Amino acid sequence: MTRLRLSAFLAVLVLLVTGVLAGPASADPIDDRRRAAEAQREAIAKAREQTEAAMEGVSAEIQALAVQLADTQAKIPGAQAVLDAAKTALEKAQREAAIIAARLVDAEEQQATITTTIAQDTEHAAAMRAAIGQMAREAYKGGGGVSSVDVILDSQSTDDFVQRYGLMATALRTQAQILDELKAAESANRNAEARLVAVKEKIAELKAAADQKVVEADAAKAAATAAKKALDDLLAQQVQQQAALDATKAALEAELARADAEAAQVQRELEQAIAEQRARDAAAGRPQGPPGAIGGGLFGNPTSISPIYVTSDYGMRLHPTLHYVRLHAGIDLRTYCNTPIYAGRGGTVTWAKSRFGFGNQVMIDSGFVNGNALSASYNHLTSFAVSSGQHVERGQLIGRSGNTGTSAACHLHFEVYVNGSTTDPRPLLGL
Template sequence: MLAILATCALVVGLMNPVLADKKDDLQRQRQGVNGKIDGAQKSLDSSSAAYAKAAKALDAAQAKLSSARATLGKTRGQLAVSQAEDARMQAELDRSQAALDKAVADLKKGERRLKASEDEVKAFTVQTVQEGDRGMKAFGELLGGESPSTFTDRMSLNASVGDAQVSRMQKLAAAKVILRLNRDKVEKLRDQVAVARQAAAANLQKMTELEAAAEAQTAEVGKLVDARADASGKARAAKVEDERLLAAYEAERNRLNNELAELARRELERQRARERAGRGGSGNNGGLSGGDDNGALSYPVNGPITSPYGMRVHPVTGVYKLHDGTDFGVGCGTPIHAAASGTIIQQYYNAGYGNRVILANGIKRGQSIVTTYNHLSGFARSAGARVSRGEVIGYVGSTGYSTGCHLHFMVIANGVTVNPMGWL
């Protein structure tokens, strides 16, 4: 599109009045459409920037969401463990409490038995004291004339009473031992129950905190999902609408560009005819563009080609379209040299191409050649300046639709973009 301006400028002095009027009319239409396109492009840039920002926010939200979900999963896992532990602790506490209750009952029963044994021993002791030594009493009665058989019977009874007394004393001693053991068991079980209750209480507190955390995390996950969907939806809707408007404006611009290209063809043909008549068919239109006679172009920078001319998926927009130039991977600030002598017909900022220089290089190999240098960080010359081949005209940057520092170099032959490598 911009190359056509250079072509028209080359022959501005050679047009007839009708042709000039037609061109002026087309140029006015073109300016009107370009104004619409610039507005639409700015809207698209804003939308694309908003979409890129939303995508970045979406990635961040997704990362937060993934992290929140992982945390929630971990919390729920801990909660499940805590709930299972709570059930186990409760069962253990119930068993310990039951054992304690039984031990306490056994202790009370043992205390009653001990008291009964003690009472029996006390009663027997009192009786023994009151009755005296039964053996001595039986012996006295024998001396007093009691029959020997009676004496024998009384001594046997005395032995039986002694054995019973021994048995009572042994039961009493055993009851005391069992009572002591039961008391120890009760104390131990009471300690176990206290510890179990403390652990269960701590686990219950932890389980309550985990439940609250899980509830809060679930709510946060929901918010992140809603925020992500809202941002993505709005940005996508704006981008689709802007692209629709831009497509309509570009269709109109292409129609006008086709007419201008045809007009340029006629002008170029007329110019060549005059050159053959006046200068013997010189291959360069000389003065106006300031071009040189070398039919090839020089490399504007010294660097590797990172993206060639041709169809590709745009790295920023993701659209499959023509990559209308050759990308050279060089650092920001690298000087850019004019590929051939010529006149800077325009230099400005474009949302897609960033800072760009448009250089008319004259007629080469029978074609009107215009070179453009895009995504610049800054300009070295001004619009309208005539520059020589190799002269610095700007500096590499990453302005406009760009993913990094590089030079996007374009060649426009007779109004049509071509592969720069065919001219370098």
Template sequence: MAGYGRWSMPRTIAGAALAALLAVGVAASGAVADDLDDQKAQIEDSIESLEGDLEYLDADIQKTAAKLKDYQSQLPAAEAALAEAQGRVQAATDEVSALAARVELAQENKDQIARQIAEDEAKYKDVRKVIGQIATQAYKRGGVSGDLSLILEAASDGDLANGIDLADQAMRSQNAALDRLGQQGATDRNAQARLVAVEEEIVGLKAKADAALAREQAARDEAEESKREVDALVAQTEELTDELAAKRPKIQARLSAQEAEHAAVLADIKARQEKLLREAEAKRKAEEAAARKNGQKSSSGGSSGGSSKPSTSVSGWGLSKPATGGYITSRFGWRPTPAGTIDYGGMGGYVHAGVDWGFGGACGSPIRAAASGEVWFAAMSATSGKKVTISHGVVNGHALATNYHHMSSYVVSVGQHVSRGQVIGYVGTTGNSTGCHLHFETILDGSAVDPLGLL
């Protein structure tokens, strides 16, 4: 859809902003917006509104810009998905590390228990060996020999009684050690049970660790896929931005030509309206002079070209809606440049000089004269397509004209007088238009004003 005006759209600076998506660190694990239907609807609404904002561009440029908008809209969700996937990688990595630490600790515990059991077993064997030696010697000699005295480090005088006492003390000492080792043996049997439990724990922990490693790998694969998606979106965004930028000189030249054409049309209308105003003023003065001469009041109301028939659908300017049905798709006024698009005109936006009515994409609805008047223009324009301009004369002290653009056809001719509500053509999409619609303008004293303020 199209209308006259000056163009400008700011260029996307994709570099730093988009590259930041690739530097997303590990984020706290959180769900990406799970209402994908709403998100999709928001993106589609954004792209649909873009068509109105880019109405002065060719359909292929709009299509490219819509793709760009789509990719840009998908980037935040892709970024969030990447951050979440990286968070899962970190969580899985932490789990693997924690399980590995637990396995190591359990293994150390197992080794410690095994060493303690081995040490106690060795001590037990040594004590039993010494006790056996003492008992054997005592049995063979019916007493304690000199050799045993030497073993027990008997007194230097070799007194037998002393030697026996020392042997008894040695036996008692070894038996006490044996008792202690017996008690330790019970402890070691418990330790053996604990050793079995630890070994089972290690097996279980290793199984968990293997599962955690599998989850980590899956998370890494998912993160890599998310990163590839982000990389692709960034690359596509940059490619389309560059593509639109490359077309900028051609588009600027065409927009300049369109702006010049529009200015020439307005200048022509303004000149003719100024003539109407001068003629109306001259007529008013002549009527006043004649009235003074005849002693009568002037009959001039300072208005012409409008119907005197009362109608609830007619505004104070004598205008009625130029089409039945349809809905407003674009209003009059300043239209800021959509974020992320190319600045073609350098003004940050443009003025949409009229109001657009859409008809669900269908052409052919009848277009009616908003008020009675004279057809000033009925021809084909490169920008406006098949268009009609009707002068409604001087209304409320101002020269008023209406423009009807992008018709599929018109059924009036220059110089023809038409009545309010008379069919003058049919809705189309000729000229610089990307869909069936009526672009309607109101020109007041040579300047485009908001039609909704006059209807």
């Protein structure tokens, strides 16, 4: 058995949508976005299709409410993904802005340090130049300079010579040291000036980047705000639509009860017709043997869609609104409005008429197969191409698809009856 539950549809949809959105990045982001959009459209279409199938058997008004609710719920995962992406973009912009701000503070601190160092080195160099100038002035006052010859000639004694020579050597060493320090200070200052220019350029770049990040963060914040509003609107719409659908439960229960009663009446009519046929065959000396196994592939494709596309299977399913298990007694096949519907197997048209829930229905009796009475119904047709009592061949046009009865969209609801009871048409269609 297949249990079709709207919440399950939406859970699958969430996996489809989020799985696509969160998938690994490829070399072509445009293709990624196109694939994600296509996957989301397919998921929403599948959710709508399954919801329409689950709502079969109720009025168009209630169906419309259910489909609207399903559409809203199907959009919620995508809206949540957009919001998550917007939040991620905002957080990324904020992180990058914080990193740039920290780098800017560091660069500005470097600028201040280098500027202070340049000022101190400049002051030190000025002091050394002043010292060298003072030494030059003192030498000028003393006669323009002191040579080793002057030291020897002017010395009064050996001790005086030693003393004079030592003073001269100390003065020369001091002068050379000051000159070396001045050269080093000037070289350091040139390097510091170059570093300062580079730091100033970096500060200008960081400020421009910071301004750009402010723009990006503002845009990301606006996108996140818009995405949150879109999601909140969908959630509020979901609550309203669910409340509107819940308000229809009494009418919905009555309609489903009537549809079930009509299905039971169809089964009784078929069982009566089968009993009458068995009696006629027995009276004519052609009694039917005990029912045996029925093979697969007894029916051909009744639609113009090839290969056959199943939108909803046979079996028990949980109703998305009333939350009770109900038999989906046939198989829903994809067709489009007013497209041809063909006899899946030859036989006699039992009736071609409108029935509650089924809409325009063609019932074809294909006689007995291995002792089993075999019939099939073609439902929700928009028009008939055959009439009661008419013999039809397999593949013959019997009508056109539609949306009559309690159907949510154009499709073919195909049922197979074995001895008056419905059975899963899949194996009999060769699926």
